[in-house]
Amino acid sequence: MPKAHVVVLPMPCQGHVIPLMELSHRLVDNGFEVTFVNTAVNHALVVRELPEGDDEALRRRGIHLESIPDGLADDEDRKDLNNLIDAYSRHMPGQLERLIREVEAAGRPKVRWLVGDGNMGWSFAVSRKLGIRVASFWPASAACLAIMLKIPKLIEDGVLNDNGWPVREETLHLAPGMPQLHTSLLSWNNAGDPNGQHIIFDLVVRNTKLNDLAEIVVCNSFHEAEAGVFKIFPNILPIGPLFADLEFRRPVGVFLPEDMRCLNWLDGQQDSSVVYVAFGSMAIFDPRQFQELAEGLELTGRPFLWVVRPDFTFGLSKQWLDDFQRRVAAGGNGMVVSWCSQQRVLAHPAVACFVSHCGWNSTMEGVRNGVPFLCWPYFCDQFLDQSYITSVWRNGLAVSLGADGVVTKEEVRRKVEQVVADAEIRERARLLRDTARACISVGGSSHENFKRFVDLLSD
Incomplete structure (x- = not known):
C-alpha cells in the first residue's frame, strides 16, 4: 500500500518554512510522503543551501521539493510583506492547483491532505475544491491566533474599527495566563508600511474564516507554555516545540549559508x-x-x-x-x-x-x-x-x-x-x-497530540 501523500505549504518567509520543514521530517518518520511547496524564489534558496546531493537524499527519504511562482518579479522586494501578500494571494491559488494536478499526473500518489500554513488560507479552498482534506498549521504563538480569532468580538466591543485599527488605547488581556498586549502593538498593524495595512488585515480576516475548512489546527507550541489560550481554544492542538532531529543534521530549509x-x-x-x-x-x-x-x-x-x-x-x-x-x-x-x-x-x-x-x-x-x-x-x-x-x-x-x-x-x-x-x-x-522537553517526550501532551494528528492524517 503506498504511503499517504501530504502537500505541505508554508507562507513564503524563513520563519514559516523552517517549522513546516521540521514537521515534514516528523511526518516522514511516521510513514507519510511529503510534497513540500515553496515559492520559486525560496525554493532556489533552499536548494542552493542543501549539501551536495541532499535534494536527492530528501526525495529518497520521502520529501519532494516543488515550487510555484509568487506573482512578483525577480527584482521585487519580498520583505515588503504588503506587496508579497497581495501578490501571492492573487497569483498562487491557480499555480497550486496546477502543481497538484501535474504531480498526480506524473504518477505520484493522489494527494490526500494539505498541511497548510494558517497564513495561507486561500490554499484551504483550493484543496477542498480538489477533494483534498485540510489540516491547518499555525507557526506563531497560539495567543497570536487567539487574538485574530477574537477580531469580530473586538470590533463588536468597540476596541477596533472595521479596518483593524484600535479605537481605544488599552491593553488586551483575553484570559488568565495569556500575555497582555497593548492595542498599538497588534500584529497586523506592525508589519510594514501603514498604507498597506489593509492588505494584511484583510488577509487575517479571510484566513480566520477559511480556517473553518480545516479538520484540525495544530501549532508549534506546548500546553504549559500557553495554558490560558488552550483553555479557551481547546481545538488548537500544540505539538511542539518542533525540531527535525536531535542531532540537527536534517535540512530544515534555510535560505542563507550557515557559518559553521x-x-x-x-x-x-x-x-x-x-x-x-x-x-x-x-x-x-x-x-x-x-x-x-x-x-x-x-x-x-x-x-x-x-x-x-x-x-x-x-x-x-x-x-x-x-x-x-x-x-x-x-x-x-x-x-x-x-x-x-x-x-x-x-x-x-x-x-x-x-x-x-x-x-x-x-x-x-x-x-x-x-x-x-x-x-x-x-x-x-x-x-x-x-x-x-x-x-x-x-x-x-x-x-x-x-x-x-x-x-x-x-x-x-x-x-x-x-x-x-x-x-x-x-x-x-x-x-x-x-x-x-517533557511535553515532547513519550506520554507528554505534545507527543500525544502529535499521535492524534498522525492518526487523523492516516485515516
Missing part, C-alpha cells in the same frame, strides 16, 4: 559566558542603531556571537564595520557571522543569553534549550512573544528605547548584565526547558 566556524569558536568559550545576538531574517537596523548595539556588546566585556545578515543594515560605513570586526576578533571576545545553525548554537553550553527579536521560532528554540532572553522585538507578533517572556514565563527582560526611539549602548550593556546575573531568570528558563 562559530561552533568551533563556541567550543573555546567557557560555559554560560557567551551573549548570542540574532534578529531573524526580516529585521533591519539603521546605521545609528547598529553602531549602538555593536558598541554595547563591546561594553559588556563578554564574548558574543552576533548574526549580521548582508541586508541587516544599510548606509553603514564599510570601514567602520571592518574596523569593528577586526577589533573584536583580535581581542578574542567577539565573532560576527552572516548566518548560523541557530538550534545548534542555542544548544551549546557556552551560551548565556539570547538577544532576540522574539520571532516564535527563535522563542521556542531558546525555550527548549533553557536560554534566558533579552527581548528586542521588531514587528508583527514579536511584541506578543516578548510579553510571554517578560511577564508570563519571566525568563527574560526587554530593552528600553530612549526618547528618540534608539536603544543606547549603555542600555544594551546594562540589560545584558541584568539577564546574565539574574539567578531567578536562569532557574525559570531551566524549568520551562524541562517542561518543554
Whole structure:
C-alpha cells in the first residue's frame, strides 16, 4: 500500500518554512510522503543551501521539493510583506492547483491532505475544491491566533474599527495566563508600511474564516507554555516545540549559508559566558542603531556571537564595520557571522543569553534549550512573544528605547548584565526547558497530540 501523500505549504518567509520543514521530517518518520511547496524564489534558496546531493537524499527519504511562482518579479522586494501578500494571494491559488494536478499526473500518489500554513488560507479552498482534506498549521504563538480569532468580538466591543485599527488605547488581556498586549502593538498593524495595512488585515480576516475548512489546527507550541489560550481554544492542538532531529543534521530549509566556524569558536568559550545576538531574517537596523548595539556588546566585556545578515543594515560605513570586526576578533571576545545553525548554537553550553527579536521560532528554540532572553522585538507578533517572556514565563527582560526611539549602548550593556546575573531568570528558563522537553517526550501532551494528528492524517 503506498504511503499517504501530504502537500505541505508554508507562507513564503524563513520563519514559516523552517517549522513546516521540521514537521515534514516528523511526518516522514511516521510513514507519510511529503510534497513540500515553496515559492520559486525560496525554493532556489533552499536548494542552493542543501549539501551536495541532499535534494536527492530528501526525495529518497520521502520529501519532494516543488515550487510555484509568487506573482512578483525577480527584482521585487519580498520583505515588503504588503506587496508579497497581495501578490501571492492573487497569483498562487491557480499555480497550486496546477502543481497538484501535474504531480498526480506524473504518477505520484493522489494527494490526500494539505498541511497548510494558517497564513495561507486561500490554499484551504483550493484543496477542498480538489477533494483534498485540510489540516491547518499555525507557526506563531497560539495567543497570536487567539487574538485574530477574537477580531469580530473586538470590533463588536468597540476596541477596533472595521479596518483593524484600535479605537481605544488599552491593553488586551483575553484570559488568565495569556500575555497582555497593548492595542498599538497588534500584529497586523506592525508589519510594514501603514498604507498597506489593509492588505494584511484583510488577509487575517479571510484566513480566520477559511480556517473553518480545516479538520484540525495544530501549532508549534506546548500546553504549559500557553495554558490560558488552550483553555479557551481547546481545538488548537500544540505539538511542539518542533525540531527535525536531535542531532540537527536534517535540512530544515534555510535560505542563507550557515557559518559553521562559530561552533568551533563556541567550543573555546567557557560555559554560560557567551551573549548570542540574532534578529531573524526580516529585521533591519539603521546605521545609528547598529553602531549602538555593536558598541554595547563591546561594553559588556563578554564574548558574543552576533548574526549580521548582508541586508541587516544599510548606509553603514564599510570601514567602520571592518574596523569593528577586526577589533573584536583580535581581542578574542567577539565573532560576527552572516548566518548560523541557530538550534545548534542555542544548544551549546557556552551560551548565556539570547538577544532576540522574539520571532516564535527563535522563542521556542531558546525555550527548549533553557536560554534566558533579552527581548528586542521588531514587528508583527514579536511584541506578543516578548510579553510571554517578560511577564508570563519571566525568563527574560526587554530593552528600553530612549526618547528618540534608539536603544543606547549603555542600555544594551546594562540589560545584558541584568539577564546574565539574574539567578531567578536562569532557574525559570531551566524549568520551562524541562517542561518543554517533557511535553515532547513519550506520554507528554505534545507527543500525544502529535499521535492524534498522525492518526487523523492516516485515516
